Amino acid sequence: MVYLTIGNPPKTIAFNYPDFMAEQIENSIFSAIISHESAESYIRYNIDHSGNKLYLQRNGRLTHQNKSSQKIIYALEWQVLKDALNSYKKDYKFHAAGLSHKNNGCLFVGDSSAGKTSISMVLMELGWELLSDEFGILNPGSLKLYPFPRNFIIKPHHPVDAVLKSRFVNVAYNTGTRKIKIAYIPPTVFGKVASQPVKLKSVYFLKYSELSTYRITPLGQTEAFANLIKQLYNPHLFKRNSLDHLLNLLNNISFFQLLLPNPFNLEPAQQESLSKQLISG
Amino acid sequence: MPGIDNKFRPIANDNVLFKPLSDGAILFEPDSEVVHTLNPSAAFIWIHCDGNHTISDITTLIKNNFTEFEMQPEDAVNSIIKEFRKLGLVSSE
Numbered sequence: 001m002v003y004l005t006i007g008n009p010p011k012t013i014a015f016n017y018p019d020f021m022a023e024q025i026e027n028s029i030f031s032a033i034i035s036h037e038s039a040e041s042y043i044r045y046n047i048d049h050s051g052n053k054l055y056l057q058r059n060g061r062l063t064h065q066n067k068s069s070q071k072i073i074y075a076l077e078w079q080v081l082k083d084a085l086n087s088y089k090k091d092y093k094f095h096a097a098g099l100s101h102k103n104n105g106c107l108f109v110g111d112s113s114a115g116k117t118s119i120s121m122v123l124m125e126l127g128w129e130l131l132s133d134e135f136g137i138l139n140p141g142s143l144k145l146y147p148f149p150r151n152f153i154i155k156p157h158h159p160v161d162a163v164l165k166s167r168f169v170n171v172a173y174n175t176g177t178r179k180i181k182i183a184y185i186p187p188t189v190f191g192k193v194a195s196q197p198v199k200l201k202s203v204y205f206l207k208y209s210e211l212s213t214y215r216i217t218p219l220g221q222t223e224a225f226a227n228l229i230k231q232l233y234n235p236h237l238f239k240r241n242s243l244d245h246l247l248n249l250l251n252n253i254s255f256f257q258l259l260l261p262n263p264f265n266l267e268p269a270q271q272e273s274l275s276k277q278l279i280s281g
Numbered sequence: 282m283p284g285i286d287n288k289f290r291p292i293a294n295d296n297v298l299f300k301p302l303s304d305g306a307i308l309f310e311p312d313s314e315v316v317h318t319l320n321p322s323a324a325f326i327w328i329h330c331d332g333n334h335t336i337s338d339i340t341t342l343i344k345n346n347f348t349e350f351e352m353q354p355e356d357a358v359n360s361i362i363k364e365f366r367k368l369g370l371v372s373s374e
Binding site: 220223 | 298300302303304305306307309316318319320
């Protein structure tokens, strides 16, 4: 049995599975945050093995059955992801990476392929802690960022070291038009993951750059607001009474545009300098 | 929709919430939950859509309060007010 604690307020999800699936569970996308320490759980997943099939149940209700353990793990990961996102109902969920340095949180907001995962890996190697590389979960009242550090999901074109990629679980993934192999890399390979919420200090809007160095430029509130709402997963939170929360966010946080080439190609001194500037932002 | 001339006095729709920012503003339509962002000149124009100012008055105020224009001030004011009208954000008496 393993446990995963997420949400605001925190709640625990428990997984029970046959012994032969232990390695797959431990290498699932939540590997960095699962724990063997027993805790009272509000959702309980159970995987049963009967005949040649596996049965996935959520709180006693059958949700999936399949012969392939990989497909059952995949279904479990999606369900847990949904549980996790539902457990932050009143919080904004941005398409963003969240990282912290000495309890100062930064969001790196951007489209797919803008560099969220890459900058997360590079900054973790420089001592930053990962909150999330995909879902930046922000409470608009307290301006706290919540950790949700699932594994990095690395597509074939991603610039991370190929040898590193090959060391981790490679899963077939259907993009809709073709099948690709994606690698799940635990964030702990690069550094620490955050376990507690941190106060947001700065927001960086990532934009891929062909240049050989990065550039950071301050953004005005109007542009920052327009960019933020484009990357919000749950825009239905925009209600009359939440506008004040947004203004609180705009008035208390610094916003920047970060033009970023592939951060793995930056010289170590440039990476250090980038890290320092991001901290001071 | 009839055209507008310099004597047109736009009035901001009461339902629309206006939230000023340091470099512009946000307009929020509670019924549809649609948000618009305004640059400083558009925000300035919005504030003067009070039924007391004609387009001509607003153009004069814009000329007195802003120094840099991407287009002729008359054209800018006309274009923004037309856009507000198209979106149902302002009407006339």
